[in-house]
Amino acid sequence: MMANGFPLKNCRAVITGASSGLGAEFARQLAPQAQSLVLVARRADALEAVKNELQAFPVQVFCCVADLATDVGRNAVLAFLDAKGLKPNLLINNAGMGDYGDFASSSAEKTRTQIELNITALTMLTHALLPRLERPGGVLNVSSLASTLPMPDLAVYAASKAYVTSFSEALAVELAPQNITVTCVCPGPTPTNFSQNAKRAVGTDTNREGQSLLRIPPTQVVRRALGALQQAEACVFPGAGVAIASRVFRLLPRGLLRVLLRWRHGKE
Numbered sequence: 001m002m003a004n005g006f007p008l009k010n011c012r013a014v015i016t017g018a019s020s021g022l023g024a025e026f027a028r029q030l031a032p033q034a035q036s037l038v039l040v041a042r043r044a045d046a047l048e049a050v051k052n053e054l055q056a057f058p059v060q061v062f063c064c065v066a067d068l069a070t071d072v073g074r075n076a077v078l079a080f081l082d083a084k085g086l087k088p089n090l091l092i093n094n095a096g097m098g099d100y101g102d103f104a105s106s107s108a109e110k111t112r113t114q115i116e117l118n119i120t121a122l123t124m125l126t127h128a129l130l131p132r133l134e135r136p137g138g139v140l141n142v143s144s145l146a147s148t149l150p151m152p153d154l155a156v157y158a159a160s161k162a163y164v165t166s167f168s169e170a171l172a173v174e175l176a177p178q179n180i181t182v183t184c185v186c187p188g189p190t191p192t193n194f195s196q197n198a199k200r201a202v203g204t205d206t207n208r209e210g211q212s213l214l215r216i217p218p219t220q221v222v223r224r225a226l227g228a229l230q231q232a233e234a235c236v237f238p239g240a241g242v243a244i245a246s247r248v249f250r251l252l253p254r255g256l257l258r259v260l261l262r263w264r265h266g267k268e
């Protein structure tokens, strides 16, 4: 059975990673039609700044400061919803981070945090909120074009996003009969704080060859993602370049893909 799509009008959303980039843009685009928004991230001042931007709209906005890479932070979000008596019907799992550079020299702590945030937080928040999610409900998971291929020098990130895409597509099938729409959005390179945060203090930047062909602004990524949620599209790749690239990456024989990855990596 297909879900009918999630109606955004009067939605009550929890948005993780709402203090900048795509998360803040989800808040901006939902504000004109939402009933309430819970903005979650670690930086209180950045969350307040996003909240202030939304003052013109008749939407209740709550800031919930929490480190989602920890159990304490994840439980704090649930306690916050209970304390405020909030009953969301939409969860946007957007918070995420990357780490540019080879795996062997990566910081163990940053790698663990990345897995905790990109995989554990997304999974466990979904698990905790599903029983409370009012119907019709929605779950919008932010994955990445990186989920379609192994990425040397971004190995854990790409693998974590492969998890997000696979998990989301399975949930879309499981939850459709319960009137919960699950959509996974897989952006290509998007100008946000992501790259800045993914760079190591000492180390190289990522290989950006060809990225300009794929780059589209956060406004477009978010518009396409919310459109897909409304239409019950299970997985969407915003932008023509990203959509084509995803097809190519997914269709390439794995052996040929490895040859191309070795060639690209060898050029750095």
Ligand SMILES: NC(=O)c1ccc[n+]([C@@H]2O[C@H](COP(=O)([O-])OP(=O)(O)OC[C@H]3O[C@@H](n4cnc5c(N)ncnc54)[C@H](OP(=O)(O)O)[C@@H]3O)[C@@H](O)[C@H]2O)c1
Residues within 6 Å of the ligand: 016, 017, 018, 019, 020, 021, 022, 023, 040, 041, 042, 043, 044, 046, 066, 067, 068, 069, 094, 095, 096, 097, 098, 117, 142, 143, 144, 145, 186, 187, 188, 189, 190, 191, 192, 193, 194, 195, 197
């Ligand atoms: N930009 C791209 O090129 C791109 C491409 C594909 C996919 N994506 C995905 O898009 C999503 C949003 O990233 P973005 O591009 O908008 O980057 P961003 O501007 O760096 O935003 C990341 C958000 O996550 C929050 N965050 C980071 N660590 C957190 C933690 N431990 N606990 C709670 N919140 C945390 C940050 O807020 P605080 O620092 O205040 O905690 C921030 O609001 C991520 O899942 C990313 O993987 C991005």
